[in-house]
Amino acid sequence: MTKSNNNKNNKKVQINMWKTMSTTAILLSAIAFVSSSVLTSGSSISVLAAQSNGTSSSSSNRRMTLAHTLVQNLTKANVPVTLPLTRGYVSGFEVFHIATEASDKGLADHLTNFTHSRVSYTPALKNAPPQSLGNIYVFGNGIKGSGPLGFQPNVADSQPGDPAYSPLWRINNVEWKQGISQSELKSEADILSAQKRGELTITPSDAVVNCPFVQWHGGSLKERSDRTLTDLTAYGEGQVLNIDIKKMQLTFVGHRGFAPDGSTIYYIATDASVKKVADALGVTFVNKTGAALLSGASSDLYVFTNGNKGTGPMGFQASIASANVGDIAYSPLWRIQATT
Helix, strand or coil: CCHHHHHHHHHCCCHHHHCCCCCEEEEEEEEEECCCCCCCCCHHHHCCCCCCCCCCCCHHHHHHHHHHHHHHHHHCCEEEEEEEEEEECCCCCCEEEEEECCCHHHHHHHHHHHHCCCEECCCCHHHCHHHHHHEEECCCCCCCCCCCEEEEEEEECCCCCCCCCCCCEEEEEEECHHHHCCCCCCCCHHHHHHHHHEEEEEEEEEEEEEECCEECCHHHHHHHECCCCCCCCCCCCCCCEEEEEECCEEEEEEEEEEEECCCCCEEEEEEEEHHHHHCCCCCCHHHHHHCCCCCCEEEEEECCCCCCECHHHEEEEECCCCCCCCCCCCEEEEEEEECC
């Protein structure tokens, strides 16, 4: 069989996969939008513009002007999106994650300042059912460190591959009691043991953050073997171009799409609640987020399986979202609606 026929057959399988999901919507649980309508011009240029080699100062200025046009005029189907990493612990091991949304306005603003990258206020996340959430522990005192409040790094209850893992985290605030000899704790078990001994308090909150794991003990998000992005770059194979722990950053593929009003959006994908969709996109399979499928914490993303040729996931027109960052209904939890 020729390579051309193989490509056609693979594409047919992918289209059929999405079509079979059209009656039961699929949750892609961590798609975060990078929208030209909410970013400053400078951010759009620096975050979304692809870098070129061997350019002069004048051509560099011209490229920056072009990059701004690219975001506004949809002349790039795929762009690199670089985000900062945050370090934490799970079961005694280091993990690294990103932060993209928070259900509380003050928390979103704080994390934006902490990471130096926009964390969107997303009140719809408060509607996520408890069974779709993981637990993360944030220290408000104790050992000084790189955590979001200036103390030790956060501790999560699970990592990808664990049944309890979810990129959606319910925040639990941890405070050491006075007069206690403090230490850095690196697992949920250690924290609960310290609580049982009366050394600290744990106060659950109703705040939810979207913090997908990027690298964890024994695994990481899949990196693309071909890091060259073009208008014809396929969706699958992985959604990450590079993970750089030394620089504490990673670069995703930002995919072009449309907001409800027809404006430009770029989005990233980190996980899916259905395994064959996760495998097709090269992202983490997270069964737990499926519980949010029919809740007010999720919205729709319309993926075209036929029609006009274009830059969408299936080779047709770009996908259309039912809400944009800043809308009251916006959520990073997207039900995939296969549109024919």
